[in-house]
Amino acid sequence: AESSDSCLGRERIDFPVAVVLPAGGSGERMGLPIPKQFCTFLDRPLISYTIQAFERVPWIENIIVVVAAEHLDLLKSIIHKHCHKKTKLVAGGPTRHRSIFNGLQVFVENGCDSQLPRPEVVIIHDAVRPFVEEEFLLKIATAAKQNGAAGAIRPLVSTVIATTPESYLDHSLDRARYRASEMPQGFLFDTIYQAYQQCSDYDFEYGTECLHLVLQYSGINAKLIEGPSSLWKVTYKRDLFAAESIIKENLSQKACVITGVHEEAIHLGHCLEKILVAGGMKVDIISTSCGDDGSFAKNVSESYNLIHITVSTACFPEIKHTVETVRKTDLPVLGPVVLIVVHLNLSECTSFSKRMDELVTIRGFAKEAKQWNILVYGLLLNYTKDKQKWNEALESFSCVAGTLIKDRKAALTGQLFVV
């Protein structure tokens, strides 16, 4: 769904913009066991999250991912599985500059059927910086068009020191006068392309900074734009933890409560909505109506978290309908959808065989849904007239449901939680 930011983008960006993502590192080259861009989060590789950050931007037309030849097939399957429609692949070179140059050449080769139209501005970004936002890309693209070159900068977090060859302190730099150069960077296509055509083999072999290239060969001092901390690069093991948490947090912002037509279920839906909102979540509440698929399907397609209320096991066909509706959206290809089936137990005396039936049904149901990237959990909410106990049950619901949504754990699907 397009935000007002996106509409603003299309107003201001009236020139073609493409993206080149150098991801040419192989395990061997970096001396690492696995290049970070292929580490998976919720069964989806990091590079797919970065690609999607650009797929979401309406004024970006083409995304060129540059990978080592040995990774081409892997990337093809990633692009196919996660439906990245604007993305094309190119084989990389032995260094980052060579890979970027390969990516640019896709727009320049002549007489080729698959040639893409030359963009006016090209954005260069790292495959391992997944949290880049349209608002900042707008600033970079605009500054690149006006100035020829632009780049993200961040404050230095540590004092930078110069060392002697024997590893003693020589002198320290005044932190205030320097910045860290980050990504994304943007360039007029012709400017960066010409710089690459003119630079030396030494630059290709040892250079790390595109801004330095255009300074030396095109004489352009890049415009530097302070970027948000979210532009950070996934480099170390701790960054994998941070990325996973942020990805999960992004999926946990919003929930959709689905009630059937029973009065008690609708009433409970409003209680659950209220307590989830108190916990910081955005909540929509809708009723199942198998006739009006339009708005039902629309609401379902906007949320990675569904809470479906049932009052009897006869409601299971409704749940199947919800699952079928989710499958038709584009959500599961990008991340697991959490479906919490909340069974409201209205009889104060519990029927044990009914519990076991439910447990077995949820178990089988969850096993099937998991193959479609839908994680099903059961939650048994025992109604009681005792106000205090009922409020405690609702609090408990909020804690358990909140945890299931935030952690999105496949290992706990099919379990029946009791509050």
Next chain:
Amino acid sequence: AESSDSCLGRERIDFPVAVVLPAGGSGERMGLPIPKQFCTFLDRPLISYTIQAFERVPWIENIIVVVAAEHLDLLKSIIHKHCHKKTKLVAGGPTRHRSIFNGLQVFVENGCDSQLPRPEVVIIHDAVRPFVEEEFLLKIATAAKQNGAAGAIRPLVSTVIATTPESYLDHSLDRARYRASEMPQGFLFDTIYQAYQQCSDYDFEYGTECLHLVLQYSGINAKLIEGPSSLWKVTYKRDLFAAESIIKENLSQKACVITGVHEEAIHLGHCLEKILVAGGMKVDIISTSCGDDGSFAKNVSESYNLIHITVSTACFPEIKHTVETVRKTDLPVLGPVVLIVVHLNLSECTSFSKRMDELVTIRGFAKEAKQWNILVYGLLLNYTKDKQKWNEALESFSCVAGTLIKDRKAALTGQLFVV
């Protein structure tokens, strides 16, 4: 428990070493809502984890934490709650250098009853770098004794650039010739103390680098030692995610399987041990024997993860004994202990009322144990003669138990998981 590293430390460190942790930042000073050192992980503030990293080191005698006056009471309660026995508090100053100087003066004031003996070497470290290891502290302390000053360095992860006043690129630095200055740093006490006595008000107000101070005022070029990436500083929101994950990972390395005396429970214990080891965990397996408290208590005191097998509800007194044993260890003051009660259901036909009894018992039990920082979960393992189904059940056990251990979630305590 002391490792061979610790014994090595005491052999090599035959001089007194103290630590000063400047944590004087107040919310106002940093312009942040909450200083990161007070962010909690598993109900324990970050600064407590950093303090404990030094409490664990046998050759460190005193830890001086320097905090803003408004935080003194909070730190007193943290030190008391988490049993930090070597730690003392001092009020900080308006800047980091002033705070460090206040920390050093604790060893110098005359005629005071609470004066501490002057150390030979003092280590300075940040409250927000919790993952510092004894091995590296040894290198810093040794180099400080030999050279007068030593400091941790790390490679630069971004290109450092100089900017013009209008925010254009002026030039970029060659990344290979510089390093990031990190913590910990170490000094001969007299050297750093004298440097502070001689430095200017400008240094006190605007300086950020202790190594620079001793270079300027004591003429010593610090020895620089490459440190591990675990020395990173908790600065941004993503770092909170990373720190929490690392803390949880550290608690999830080892489990202790407790079987009763029943033959089936002992056999199951070995199955569970095997499958947990296959999942990468270290596992001890012991039998409950209320007579032999010595080895039972010792094993329990070494693990944040207990898996207690029962074959009938008559086993609950054994579980109470396990909980009592955990309470007497020093584990719960530093982190939540996970206790998974695995009920092995030997009858192929399930008794539903028995299920509900168990559920209710686990629920009440878990509620009580939570106040002692012990997280209790129930797990129902249904025995079956069908080999394939039994292996699937064991795999399921491994996934669920692994998740409960890794995530250590208070919200899911008292639930009965079925595999």
